[in-house]
């Protein structure tokens with residue numbers, strides 16, 4: 001026996017050293033890749049205390065994962081169970097090398113309590129796996145990858161947990177396994193195994209044999225798992241926590257500003273995989289391939305070739321394919337990400353509506369748009385490749401400052417009969433109304449502008465517009481990857497804004513709101529911005545707009561992505577609807593608020609033909625009709641067009657109205 | 672006196688409309704205008720060509736060669752004709768066919784070539800081209816004894832300037848190359864012509880209600896020599912193919928006359944036709960936004976108005 005124990009010590013020592021060494025080398029390589037990519041990454045993380053909180057809530061608390069109920073709870077069980085058995089496994093490892101090692105003798109109370117809990121939690125892992133297996137083999141949702149990788153992991157971990165219980169059982173009955181410690185009554189679950197299999201009645205030798213067999217299976221599987229992790233989808237076990245820790249703390253975000261004046265820059269945007277930055281790479285490592293992003297994606301949902309999950313996966317594959325070149329600094333040979341025969345095609349990157357449903361749902365906070373929008377930038381600025389329709393749109397934006405090419409000096413014409421003055425006529429307004437292109441030129445949206453104009457007049461707001469001094473805000477150009485044009489447009493407005501230094505800016509367009517609020521500050525124009533859904537509510541609360549008690553019938557509300565997911569404005573429009581409709585909250589669609597479904601217009605898709613799959617707006621329109629509401633309200637000129645077209649296409653009579661129109665009609669009827 | 676040659680491009684036994692503008696440009700240049708025809712129907716076209724100033728019509732022929740099947744042979748024949756008749760500038764329409772053939776002719780002549788020109792000056796030997804989507808105009812000097820130039824369609828108005836015309840059959844020798852042979856020509860959509868080149872367009876929207884109903888627009892279009900267009904709503908509903916869609920994500924057109932039948936006047940549609948010279952709208956709803964954008968509005972059912980219009984046009988012949 002002593003000889004066996006000596007041998008076991010030696011074998012375990014070699015196995016542990018070997019496995020940890022391999023693990024270390026693999027992880028080190030992953031680190032090196034992060035350090036060797038070229039993109040300028042974010043600096044040191046700020047607000048560490050808040051980030052610790054995030055770590056506790058999202059990782060330890062698993063709150064993000066559980067936004068998908070069943071799968072989330074299953075993951076929580078697996079996560080905690082797996083964490084719980086680790087100290088026990090560690091003790092067993094040490095015991096393998098140093099046979100007399102025992103924590104139990106030092107702190108028996110704590111030790112027993114720990115084992116008791118771990119034994120239960122470990123068992124619950126199996127319950128979690130049962131659900132995971134059920135999804136993989138029975139329900140099989142399309143967004144889950146059914147690869148060998150995932151199945152192997154389930155197998156690995158199941159073996160680890162089962163042998164954990166079997167080892168415990170042996171420790172209860174075998175003095176050899178217990179090493180002089182009394183394990184009876186410590187394991188609630190493993191204790192049951194003891195009685196079911198009548199293990200107490202086995203001969204001492206059999207017990208020893210079983211213990212050693214389970215022990216080695218347990219150890220080899222754990223060590224195998226350890227080596228396997230850094231190359232598999234379960235790399236997320238290592239990368240998820242740091243990625244969540246480093247996530248953007250704010251919901252609001254801006255498209256990455258590219259220094260287009262940089263004369264030394266060899267390339268703009270994301271053309272080759274080595275142009276990622278370290279944070280992008282960490283994002284790729286962190287993906288769990290859970291498929292939630294794909295499940296939410298309007299492009300994928302309507303049969304387009306884009307899946308955010310596939311983008312992350314394909315980029316990761318590309319990264320590993322070229323990792324040698326990246327590490328050796330031999331980057332010229334690296335092939336472009338989008339090119340002939342690559343997984344990521346132009347159709348994929350141009351299908352994105354930038355709705356951010358993927359980023360919002362991702363349990364490990366991957367920033368998909370950092371990849372997609374940068375890839376577009378490269379296509380436009382370096383390759384001059386973009387959907388043909390964008391050619392005229394770009395030209396129009398450049399020449400006239402609006403996507404349709406209406407003469408720039410007619411921008412303020414819509415307001416002529418409304419009595420809303422321009423800044424030139426009223427240089428000190430309380431509110432500067434930045435109207436935006438759609439709301440100035442599109443007849444449908446102009447109707448909304450006129451309604452809002454009248455409401456402002458009724459409420460006695462001291463307001464002015466910029467008129468022909470206003471220029472397209474830059475959202476379309478920027479999201480279509482034309483950073484150069486976008487910055488030209490932005491700078492033009494920034495200059496004007498800085499000259500009139502508004503106290504507060506109002507806009508009825510979520511895209512404009514987002515640009516002014518989140519993207520203009522970086523260009524030197526930082527003024528308070530309010531969206532009309534918020535501002536109208538403010539006026540109602542101040543009793544400057546008085547609403548009567550008549551009902552408007554049933555209303556459902558469609559969230560604009562740029563109001564909701566980009567800026568977190570979910571409640572104000574709903575509150576406003578309730579105020580207008582006798583306190584009756586809007587009927588919610590199935591996909592709503594942070595999980596709302598895009599209308600299809602974002603990301604400059606409003607100006608491209610939708611040739612792949614089904615129309616996104618029709619998909620949404622069907623959901624609207626399913627609510628049985630009399631009216632659908634929205635607060636974005638693009639959404640209004642999309643929904644109106646979609647509903648007409650479905651032959652539905654449901655009316656689409658902006659919040660300002662609804663309120664205007666209501667107030668006019670009262671007066 | 673200098674001689675200007677014009678490639679008389681024909682399709683389906685008709686001279687392409689924009690060729691007449693090119694002839695007028697050539698005639699305005701002061702020189703004699705020589706037309707080069709390759710489809711062998713000189714008699715059919717001679718009056719039309721004489722009316723706008725072609726003094727000599729050269730009917731090019733080559734043994735065993737069908738020009739309609741070989742752009743290379745057409746280009747070479749044009750080159751030979753230009754040399755044989757002492758031409759100092761060879762013009763044509765910058766249409767897809769024109770660009771193809773003129774480039775081959777220039778190659779054979781080893782002469783300078785400029786396509787998509789807006790203007791030509793025959794005394795200074797210069798051409799004008801638009802760049803950066805119309806924000807800049809470049810003037811190019813064409814060197815050498817002979818230059819080849821394609822004119823952007825509709826850059827010049829056709830003007831009457833009748834002369835007497837002489838038809839000269841001329842046989843040239845060109846190589847019967849089989850490098851490119853046109854085996855079949857398929858129109859994008861059977862009878863419907865290209866919208867972007869049309870001078871008159873009549874479009875139908877959602878209320879057309881079926882592809883069959885588009886026939887009433889087709890009939891009217893025949894009388895007006897117009898091309899039929901559609902809104903995206905009509906295209907989405909399957910009443911018309913996408914090639915007929917006018918608008919932001921369809922064709923951008925700029926005809927002299929645009930007749931919109933049952934179009935609400937969405938900005939997406941308007942963006943594609945707002946540069947039309949005259950816009951006429953037919954709509955049942957007097958408040959339809961299209962009326963604020965059109966020069967003439969007819970409040971009425973398109974299924975009554977359009978057939979009535981066709982009938983009236985028929986009466987007038």
Ligand SMILES: Cc1cc2nc3c(=O)[nH]c(=O)nc-3n(C[C@H](O)[C@H](O)[C@H](O)COP(=O)(O)OP(=O)(O)OC[C@H]3O[C@@H](n4cnc5c(N)ncnc54)[C@H](O)[C@@H]3O)c2cc1C
Pocket residue numbers: 605606607608609610641642645648875876877878901902903904905916917918919920921922932933934935936937939940943953954955956959971972973974
């Ligand atoms: C991304 C995107 C791109 C788009 N691109 C384009 C584009 O390129 N081109 C385009 O056209 N649209 C485009 N649209 C669609 C556009 O928003 C409108 O939906 C569309 O132009 C409306 O078509 P319509 O006028 O035929 O139909 P409707 O808007 O339904 O209008 C029909 C009109 O016909 C009138 N009418 C009804 N019956 C009769 C009758 N019997 N006689 C006369 N009048 C009648 C009605 O009063 C109404 O005004 C695009 C939309 C999106 C979202």
Ligand code: SF4
Pocket residue numbers: 293296297298299300306307308351352353354355356357358359368369
């Ligand atoms: S932003 Fe929206 S459309 Fe784009 S990949 Fe994400 S979910 Fe899909």
Ligand code: SF4
Pocket residue numbers: 286287288289290291292293294308309312358361362363364365366
């Ligand atoms: S990117 Fe996020 S949501 Fe998408 S599969 Fe990966 S972990 Fe899941």
